[in-house]
Amino acid sequence: MPVEIQNLGTSHEATSELCGIVDLAVVHCLTHEGVDPDEVDVSVVFVDDIYIAELNREFRGIEGPTDVLSFPMDDPGIPGIEPVPLGDIVISLETVEREAANPGEFINYLALLVVHGLLHLLGYDHETDEDAEVMEGIEAEVLQGVFTASLGGH
Secondary structure (H helix, E strand, O other): OOEEEEEOOOOOOOOHHHHHHHHHHHHHHHHHOOOOHHHEEEEEEEEOHHHHHHHHHHHHOOOOOOOEEEEEOOOOOOOOOOOEEEEEEEEEHHHHHHHOOOHHHHHHHHHHHHHHHHHHHOOOOOOOHHHHHHHHHHHHHHHHHHHHHHOOOO
């Protein structure tokens, strides 16, 4: 499963621990949703607050930084292209650090944002309370599997 991880203009290093939790979160989320991880391509881009604030303003009309933005492919079913590109998940590591309850929660919060962003790429949204409840339920189930796997249990 191709997960491309890029680190653009952030003060945080894309360590093996960060990349590992991203890979784990993507695989567990795709598997949970019945998608073969080997058949899709996901891009995760780490940025800083300035970068994500620009994207937030341009694409959502909202001023200021946010934690995660998802950019699904307009037409992921392009004939002849395999694996199928799902889109991009952009995460501000500065916001993750600021919003994590404590330094030990950074990885957990990052995993949540990866799953959240990926669910958007898969067509989920949280515009209504009902949609939010569904999405949050899936996030909780996926994250339980991610954290169990990251602790060595499968």
